[in-house]
Amino acid sequence: MFLIPCPHCGPRAESEFSYGGDAKGSRPAVPEESNDETWIEYLYLRDNPKGGHEELWQHVHGCRRWLRVSRDVVSHAVNGCRDVAEGGS
Amino acid sequence: MSSYSLANLFRHGLGGHKGWKPAWRDPEPKAEYDAIIVGGGGHGLASAYYLAKNHGFTNIAVLEKGWIGGGNTGRNTTIVRSNYLLDANAKFYEHGMKLWEGLSQDLNFNVMFSQRGVLNLAHSKGQLETFRRRGNAMRLNGVDAELLNRDDVAAFCPELDISKTARFPVEGGLLQRRGGTARHDAVAWGYARAADRRGVDIIQNCEVTGIRRDQRGVAGLETSRGYIACRRVGLAVAGHSSQLAAMADVRLPIESHVLQAMVSEPVKPCLDTVITFGAAHLYVSQSDKGELVMGGDIDGYNSYAQRGNLAIIEHVAACLVALFPQFSRLRILRTWGGIMDMTMDGSPIIGTTPVPGLFLNGGWCYGGFKATPASGWVFAHTMATGQPHALNADLNLDRFHTGRVLDERGAGPYPWLH
Ligand SMILES: Cc1cc2nc3c(=O)[nH]c(=O)nc-3n(C[C@H](O)[C@H](O)[C@H](O)COP(=O)(O)OP(=O)(O)OC[C@H]3O[C@@H](n4cnc5c(N)ncnc54)[C@H](O)[C@@H]3O)c2cc1C
Ligand SMILES: [Zn+2]
Numbered sequence: 001m002f003l004i005p006c007p008h009c010g011p012r013a014e015s016e017f018s019y020g021g022d023a024k025g026s027r028p029a030v031p032e033e034s035n036d037e038t039w040i041e042y043l044y045l046r047d048n049p050k051g052g053h054e055e056l057w058q059h060v061h062g063c064r065r066w067l068r069v070s071r072d073v074v075s076h077a078v079n080g081c082r083d084v085a086e087g088g089s
Numbered sequence: 090m091s092s093y094s095l096a097n098l099f100r101h102g103l104g105g106h107k108g109w110k111p112a113w114r115d116p117e118p119k120a121e122y123d124a125i126i127v128g129g130g131g132h133g134l135a136s137a138y139y140l141a142k143n144h145g146f147t148n149i150a151v152l153e154k155g156w157i158g159g160g161n162t163g164r165n166t167t168i169v170r171s172n173y174l175l176d177a178n179a180k181f182y183e184h185g186m187k188l189w190e191g192l193s194q195d196l197n198f199n200v201m202f203s204q205r206g207v208l209n210l211a212h213s214k215g216q217l218e219t220f221r222r223r224g225n226a227m228r229l230n231g232v233d234a235e236l237l238n239r240d241d242v243a244a245f246c247p248e249l250d251i252s253k254t255a256r257f258p259v260e261g262g263l264l265q266r267r268g269g270t271a272r273h274d275a276v277a278w279g280y281a282r283a284a285d286r287r288g289v290d291i292i293q294n295c296e297v298t299g300i301r302r303d304q305r306g307v308a309g310l311e312t313s314r315g316y317i318a319c320r321r322v323g324l325a326v327a328g329h330s331s332q333l334a335a336m337a338d339v340r341l342p343i344e345s346h347v348l349q350a351m352v353s354e355p356v357k358p359c360l361d362t363v364i365t366f367g368a369a370h371l372y373v374s375q376s377d378k379g380e381l382v383m384g385g386d387i388d389g390y391n392s393y394a395q396r397g398n399l400a401i402i403e404h405v406a407a408c409l410v411a412l413f414p415q416f417s418r419l420r421i422l423r424t425w426g427g428i429m430d431m432t433m434d435g436s437p438i439i440g441t442t443p444v445p446g447l448f449l450n451g452g453w454c455y456g457g458f459k460a461t462p463a464s465g466w467v468f469a470h471t472m473a474t475g476q477p478h479a480l481n482a483d484l485n486l487d488r489f490h491t492g493r494v495l496d497e498r499g500a501g502p503y504p505w506l507h
Contacts, residue, residue, distance in 0.1 A: 001398050001399060001400065014390075014398075015400050019389050019390045019505055021344070021391075021503065021504075021505070022344070022391075036490070040489060040490055043433070043502050044342035044433045044489045044502055045340045045341070045342055045489075046331070046340070046341070046342065046343065046344050047331070047335075047340070048331035048332075048341070048343055048344050048345055048391070050329075050332055050345070050393045053391055055390070055391065073345075073391045073392050073393050073394070074392075074393045074394055075394070076392075076394060
């Protein structure tokens with residue numbers, strides 16, 4: 001168990017959140033215009049790093065906002081968390 | 090090295106059992122091999138064994154960064170079954186089941202394969218209908234399957250609470266009698282010993298840190314024990330496939346996740362089959378030592394930490410007590426975790442890669458232990474011939490490009506849902 005510091009609700013247990021996976025790579029804006037490679041890249045391929053990982057979590061049992069979390073996937077240390085609406089990558 | 094037999098047991102007994110030799114050698118790595126397998130789990134060792142046995146290779150090494158069987162092979166809940174819906178999976182796992190049935194004899198090592206049956210419980214009419222469909226698909230593929238109603242379940246496993254007042258009343262189940270369990274360590278050791286006897290070098294404490302390539306493809310491996318030349322390399326590193334593939338600039342449709350397992354304190358024999366709970370996620374059997382061996386879902390987020398979360402342990406224990414109220418006073422003795430490759434369709438990947446000479450055996454998700462013999466068999470074929478065997482033709486990496494994914498569960502590209 002680790003704590004995710006929700007910018008709206010404060011530090012909360014991971015069990016209040018639902019996982020949304022790797023935050024890298026967004027859905028092609030105009031799917032009809034994307035080719036197979038970009039679509040496969042978005043849908044299936046992952047860096048799957050052993051260390052720092054940028055990922056999405058939704059605070060389903062809290063503010064229900066989608067958050068972008070930086071977490072070390074070996075130590076589970078959370079090194080940053082912000083609302084996806086704040087933009088940036 | 091002498092074979093294991095009653096006669097030899099007797100002979101060594103006369104000498105006070107002081108004459109047994111180590112079951113495999115501890116060789117220094119050579120400068121070059123015809124084939125190298127990275128990862129000394131069951132899959133890597135089985136692949137080396139079948140490369141030697143079925144394809145006549147004599148100059149092979151298995152490189153293991155720790156000790157053999159110390160990865161998921163030694164951490165799993167040892168359930169063996171072939172109850173799959175999709176043709177490609179059913180045929181592949183059923184080939185494995187047939188190999189399991191003769192494995193102890195073939196390896197001259199008792200892997201304690203016990204066909205005690207695997208029963209999947211259904212808790213609603215709808216669920217029972219989907220089981221009927223899967224059972225029929227299995228039978229069409231020549232795999233044994235029996236649909237049980239509630240009374241059959243009660244007769245087959247009287248320990249279960251099948252009362253109408255149970256938290257999730259049991260409607261019936263799908264039984265594969267030929268399924269069961271095997272001793273995980275013995276599978277690693279048995280393949281290691283049998284491979285060693287055919288000349289395979291098993292090199293432990295040897296971590297692969299880089300894959301050297303030239304215009305022809307793979308040229309050799311950088312390791313913690315020096316550079317080793319080799320033009321035919323197979324990766325069987327469960328949980329670390331993405332890491333190894335990245336050394337050759339290959340990206341995979343895989344995420345690494347932690348799966349936990351646990352055992353209760355040992356008790357006298359009380360459960361003689363494998364039960365899986367269809368309402369939530371639990372699978373349980375009793376080991377020969379008497380412990381109840383259990384597991385459930387993955388923790389559900391990317392992880393390379395071989396330890397997990399208490400929430401899953403509580404969930405698994407709660408499921409157990411819902412099914413078997415009489416186990417409520419048992420204490421959990423140990424829990425642990427293993428890192429698994431979760432693929433985007435929940436099915437494994439065995440085959441070629443875009444790099445000539447580099448082969449991949451990974452993406453085993455929850456269920457690679459049962460696949461160990463079949464996986465080694467087809468991976469050896471693929472590495473020896475450069476082409477997939479008919480049984481792993483559909484399990485190729487390319488399926489994510491062609492769209493022919495094998496989504497047994499129908500969960501879509503969300504590895505933490507498979
Ligand atoms: C808790 C748990 C329960 C499970 N339950 C079941 C079950 O009931 N039934 C079932 O069928 N399956 C089950 N599985 C899945 C099954 O355990 C695995 O799919 C299977 O054992 C994988 O075997 P393997 O040989 O590929 O991997 P492993 O045994 O993990 O072997 C891979 C080896 O590669 C080595 N390695 C990694 N990186 C390097 C490197 N750079 N250089 C050299 N060596 C390296 C590792 O040290 C490791 O020993 C379970 C898994 C877990 C974690
Ligand atoms: Zn919140």
